[in-house]
Amino acid sequence: MSIEENLNASLNGDPYENFRTLLQQSIVFPTEYTFKFIIKAEEEDKITELKSMFAGATITETSSSGGKYKSFTVLVFVQNEEEVISYYKEVSKINSVIML
Numbered sequence: 001m002s003i004e005e006n007l008n009a010s011l012n013g014d015p016y017e018n019f020r021t022l023l024q025q026s027i028v029f030p031t032e033y034t035f036k037f038i039i040k041a042e043e044e045d046k047i048t049e050l051k052s053m054f055a056g057a058t059i060t061e062t063s064s065s066g067g068k069y070k071s072f073t074v075l076v077f078v079q080n081e082e083e084v085i086s087y088y089k090e091v092s093k094i095n096s097v098i099m100l
Contacts, residue, residue, distance in 0.1 A: 016085045023081035033084055035074040036100040037091065041067060046094050053090055 014020070027033075035054075039046050041063060050072060051059060057076035064071070078084050091097055 016088075019088075020081050020085060023084060027081070029080045030078060032075050033078045035072075035076065035087060035091075037072045037074070038069050038098040038100070039072070040096065041070045043096065046097060047072075049094055050091065050097060053087070 037050060039050065047070065054074050054076055057074050059075075060073040062071045062073075063069070076087070078087075088099060091099060
């Protein structure tokens with residue numbers, strides 16, 4: 001994809017197009033994909049919601065040194081780049097979740 005095509009995709013259509021292209025070029029699917037998220041430790045409802053989106057996945061939870069935040073590493077088997085993007089879209093609906 002040329003720079004111009006990349007710019008047009010971002011401005012006129014799918015904001016995930018660049019990411020989709022990167023996934024297609026760098027990962028062989030199906031595969032186990034690693035997602036990383038950060039949530040304020042006090043927001044238990046958001047933590048529960050995040051975990052429910054990845055039922056059956058391996059989730060590792062780590063608290064920050066000050067205890068204000070929790071980070072989550074999620075390993076989940078995905079079939080293709082569209083499934084990865086779908087997970088990110090769903091998680092983006094949870095306010096204040098930081099996606100890495």
